[in-house]
Amino acid sequence: MTGPETGGSSEARRKRLLFRAHRRGFKEVDLIFGTFADAELAGLSAAELDQFEALLTVPDQEVYAWLRGHAEPPVSHDTPVFKRMKALCARKNPTWNV
Numbered sequence: 001m002t003g004p005e006t007g008g009s010s011e012a013r014r015k016r017l018l019f020r021a022h023r024r025g026f027k028e029v030d031l032i033f034g035t036f037a038d039a040e041l042a043g044l045s046a047a048e049l050d051q052f053e054a055l056l057t058v059p060d061q062e063v064y065a066w067l068r069g070h071a072e073p074p075v076s077h078d079t080p081v082f083k084r085m086k087a088l089c090a091r092k093n094p095t096w097n098v
Helices: 010-022 027-043 046-056 060-068 080-090
Strands: none
Touching (some): 027 060, 027 080, 060 080
């Protein structure tokens, strides 16, 4: 669904999420979220955008611990989008967009 309650058009929402993904404030999380957003944001469904946006609201240290496997995410955040982000972190010799 697009409209004022979700930040406008789908395109505007994707641009807003891309900006937020690159500028969370914690460099390691910026790189993970930004790389994921650059690669996948354009193809995410509305439900997946909701999942990604929910992850953007989690404090950096918490989501970083989840992504690195040092803590388990709550069920509400253990989504297919999160699993794809975690897989990005598990790649051998990952390259990050800087």
